[in-house]
Amino acid sequence: MDDKIVKPEPPLxxxxxxxxxxxxxxxxxxxxxxxxxxxxxYKEALARIKNWFRANSLWVMAYGTGCGAIELRPLxxxxxxxxxxxxxxxxxxxxxxxxxxxxxxxVKSLKRVIRSYEQMPSPKWIVALxxxxxxxxxxxxSYNTINRLDLYLPVDVxxxxxxxxxEALVAGFQELMRRIKxxxxxxxxxxxENLDWYKENQKKxxxxxxxxxxxx
Amino acid sequence: MSPSELSLLPKLFWxxxxxxxxxxxxxxxxxxxRKVMARIQGRIGPPVYQPYLDLFKVIFQRTATWHGYMFxxxxxxxxxxAIGLFLLIPVVFGDPRFDNFSFNGDLxxxxxxxxxGCLGMALGAAEGGHPHSVVAITRGLSxxxxxxxPFSLAVVAIAAQTGSFSVHQIVAAQQGGVGHWFLxxxxxxxxxxxxxxxxxxxxxxxxxxxxxxxxxxxxxxEYNSAFMSAMMSGxxxxxxxxxxxxxxxxxxxxxxxxxxxxxxFFIYFWSIFVGAVFPRFRxxxxxxxxxxxxxxxxxxxxxAVMLF
Amino acid sequence: xxxxxxxxxxxxxxxxxxxxxxxxxxxxxEPAKAVPLLTWLKEHRGYVTLVHLSAVDWIEQGEFQLTWLxxxxxxxxxxxxxxRIDRENPAAETVSGLWPQxxxxxxxxxxxxxxxxxxxxxxxxxxILEGWKDIPPMRRDFDTVAFVxxxxxxxxxxxxxxxxxxxxxxxxxxxxxxx
Numbered sequence: 229m230d231d232k233i234v235k236p237e238p239p240l241x242x243x244x245x246x247x248x249x250x251x252x253x254x255x256x257x258x259x260x261x262x263x264x265x266x267x268x269x270y271k272e273a274l275a276r277i278k279n280w281f282r283a284n285s286l287w288v289m290a291y292g293t294g295c296g297a298i299e300l301r302p303l304x305x306x307x308x309x310x311x312x313x314x315x316x317x318x319x320x321x322x323x324x325x326x327x328x329x330x331x332x333x334x335v336k337s338l339k340r341v342i343r344s345y346e347q348m349p350s351p352k353w354i355v356a357l358x359x360x361x362x363x364x365x366x367x368x369x370s371y372n373t374i375n376r377l378d379l380y381l382p383v384d385v386x387x388x389x390x391x392x393x394x395e396a397l398v399a400g401f402q403e404l405m406r407r408i409k410x411x412x413x414x415x416x417x418x419x420x421e422n423l424d425w426y427k428e429n430q431k432k433x434x435x436x437x438x439x440x441x442x443x444x
Numbered sequence: 445m446s447p448s449e450l451s452l453l454p455k456l457f458w459x460x461x462x463x464x465x466x467x468x469x470x471x472x473x474x475x476x477x478r479k480v481m482a483r484i485q486g487r488i489g490p491p492v493y494q495p496y497l498d499l500f501k502v503i504f505q506r507t508a509t510w511h512g513y514m515f516x517x518x519x520x521x522x523x524x525x526a527i528g529l530f531l532l533i534p535v536v537f538g539d540p541r542f543d544n545f546s547f548n549g550d551l552x553x554x555x556x557x558x559x560x561g562c563l564g565m566a567l568g569a570a571e572g573g574h575p576h577s578v579v580a581i582t583r584g585l586s587x588x589x590x591x592x593x594p595f596s597l598a599v600v601a602i603a604a605q606t607g608s609f610s611v612h613q614i615v616a617a618q619q620g621g622v623g624h625w626f627l628x629x630x631x632x633x634x635x636x637x638x639x640x641x642x643x644x645x646x647x648x649x650x651x652x653x654x655x656x657x658x659x660x661x662x663x664x665x666e667y668n669s670a671f672m673s674a675m676m677s678g679x680x681x682x683x684x685x686x687x688x689x690x691x692x693x694x695x696x697x698x699x700x701x702x703x704x705x706x707x708x709f710f711i712y713f714w715s716i717f718v719g720a721v722f723p724r725f726r727x728x729x730x731x732x733x734x735x736x737x738x739x740x741x742x743x744x745x746x747x748a749v750m751l752f
Numbered sequence: 753x754x755x756x757x758x759x760x761x762x763x764x765x766x767x768x769x770x771x772x773x774x775x776x777x778x779x780x781x782e783p784a785k786a787v788p789l790l791t792w793l794k795e796h797r798g799y800v801t802l803v804h805l806s807a808v809d810w811i812e813q814g815e816f817q818l819t820w821l822x823x824x825x826x827x828x829x830x831x832x833x834x835x836r837i838d839r840e841n842p843a844a845e846t847v848s849g850l851w852p853q854x855x856x857x858x859x860x861x862x863x864x865x866x867x868x869x870x871x872x873x874x875x876x877x878x879x880i881l882e883g884w885k886d887i888p889p890m891r892r893d894f895d896t897v898a899f900v901x902x903x904x905x906x907x908x909x910x911x912x913x914x915x916x917x918x919x920x921x922x923x924x925x926x927x928x929x930x931x
Contacts, residue, residue, distance in 0.1 A: 278504045285494070285501040309487040311478070314494055320576075322509075322668040323502075336882050349505045349668045363907040369897045371889040372881060375906040433904065436883025444509055 283408040289324035290317040294331025296357040308394045321347040332360035332373045346443040353384040379429045382415030458541040470680025471495040505669035518568015519671045523678035525561025530685035537697040546612040572666030583727045584653040590734035591643035597742025598637035604749045615697035625696040632745035639738040648719025687711040753777045778832045786835040787845040798824045805857035807865045811892045814839045846872035864890035
């Protein structure tokens with residue numbers, strides 16, 4: 229097995245040029261020489277409106293991969309009540325926008341997560357929860373868990389901690405909403421454009437690859 | 445039998461207005477329901493306009509799935525059934541703008557339309573091929589057959605009491621004060637119909653069909669984006685149309701829009717408040733429930749009308 | 753517990769035994785007699801529940817230890833039947849005919865330790881490790897860190913702190929050694 233990983237630009241560090249649907253908006257302040265503040269174009273305004281609706285109605289796929297899923301229960305119930313932010317749980321990937329990868333991800337679950345993620349309609353986002361998704365966390369030397377999620381799926385927001393408290397999750401969701409409103413959360417676009425690279429990495433870790441090339 | 449005082453074009457205009465208004469009101473009611481349920485559970489709850497956000501969000505989503513023609517037609521059938529149901533019932537009695545297309549014998553047509561949408565939905569969802577959809581359809585159709593019985597008996601009792609199958613004449617027969625409402629003049633039929641309404645609305649005691657927070661979400665398991673938006677608006681208008689029908693049958697109709705809005709609200713929330721305090725029935729328990737006391741009340745109502 | 757241990761010894765020959773708590777005892781028996789003992793306990797002495805089936809790798813002795821934990825719901829007594837099998841070509845008799853849930857335990861032990869249970873269904877069917885090509889990962893000669901470094905790419909810049917050296921630096925030479 230080849231251990232050399234071609235390193236692309238990760239989605240968090242800034243996607244490749246030309247991949248964004250429109251220029252980042254929201255600051256209203258341009259520092260360029262000949263740039264003047266001007267009214268957004270029709271397409272940009274429509275994109276802003278769409279993003280506002282998307283950000284305020286996040287439907288989360290109810291699928292817990294690891295121990296972090298236990299933090300979603302207090303988030304949904306009376307204490308932290310995520311429904312007040314418009315976040316609801318949907319039990320089917322066809323109707324969800326957000327996939328929370330909660331904690332460690334076994335290779336077996338990674339296959340199911342890829343399948344669910346590709347079945348979700350675009351635009352879609354991934355919230356990676358816990359340090360296991362970032363660098364392996366306390367399971368970094370486990371024989372069956374992956375160490376870096378962003379090699380296999382595009383991550384829009386990381387929430388670190390082991391475990392992050394529900395407050396951290398709320399903060400992460402607010403960050404996700406802010407990024408969606410600004411048009412920065414386009415990991416799904418990154419995934420579509422660099423599909424070959426993602427598929428190559430996925431096939432390296434999933435030794436018995438029996439998925440179709442893309443799960444519609 | 446409704447005097448068609450308006451010509452076709454203005455009538456069409458007011459039809460569009462009333463359908464759009466019904467969708468908007470149904471969505472607002474959906475938001476209020478979520479807020480009320482959240483407060484009952486000690487949460488803050490989403491804003492009242494949350495269903496609008498959800499609706500527009502699903503419209504703005506993309507889809508690339510293909511499951512066959514019937515899959516596409518499922519939400520269309522459901523929305524068409526809901527709109528057809530709504531257009532047959534007079535919303536505001538005596539107002540030619542909101543009288544809709546009421547005619548003699550339309551109550552039979554209304555009862556047909558009530559189940560037309562569910563059947564279309566069942567066909568479409570089965571085409572999606574998801575096993576959870578099929579499970580939910582089986583549950584939904586058996587529950588539907590069960591609650592149809594007391595509801596039909598109640599309608600037969602009301603029709604026999606009025607001597608007409610026209611919703612318009614049934615409303616006309618209840619004019620002249622609260623005491624003339626069939627809710628009070630035929631309480632047995634009202635009991636049967638309002639218990640059947642709990643099953644018809646598919647809220648908590650009988651929500652195993654939709655099973656909103658579980659793995660089988662019900663017939664909509666495979667539906668996304670625009671299909672989902674058609675189903676959400678269809679469900680909104682269907683809920684309002686059912687409440688308008690109940691208002692016309694039992695609560696003496698409405699002579700102003702405000703009265704219609706208030707009465708629809710209270711009829712809708714009858715099932716919500718019942719659902720807030722009762723846990724869920726399984727399908728066979730639900731069938732047994734509907735074939736028990738509600739059916740007995742319906743039979744008693746028919747007998748009472750026949751005998752006295 | 754003493755009575756049942758005595759009865760086992762009378763019926764099944766020499767055993768190794770230890771009473772851990774008033775209602776929990778450990779019985780070691782040779783592998784050929786383990787399943788007859790389990791059958792007898794289930795059919796005649798009320799130990800009808802299979803609570804657990806686990807394996808331990810005794811690499812120094814070249815043996816695997818299988819432990820069937822049985823429960824008696826009437827007297828609330830637990831009995832651990834331990835049996836050591838050879839580490840080369842490990843195989844044991846299946847109890848899936850007595851307890852259907854043993855199929856899953858045996859599938860997992862087959863996958864994680866490579867112990868085979870002839871006659872048990874789902875042997876060799878992947879339980880967690882889909883497409884596993886290495887030696888079974890719960891064996892102690894399986895080097896997890898080497899496997900991870902070879903197969904699972906990690907994030908650069910992660911610092912690994914060895915617990916013993918860290919505590920030793922922090923709290924003095926033998927800081928980790930007090931029992």
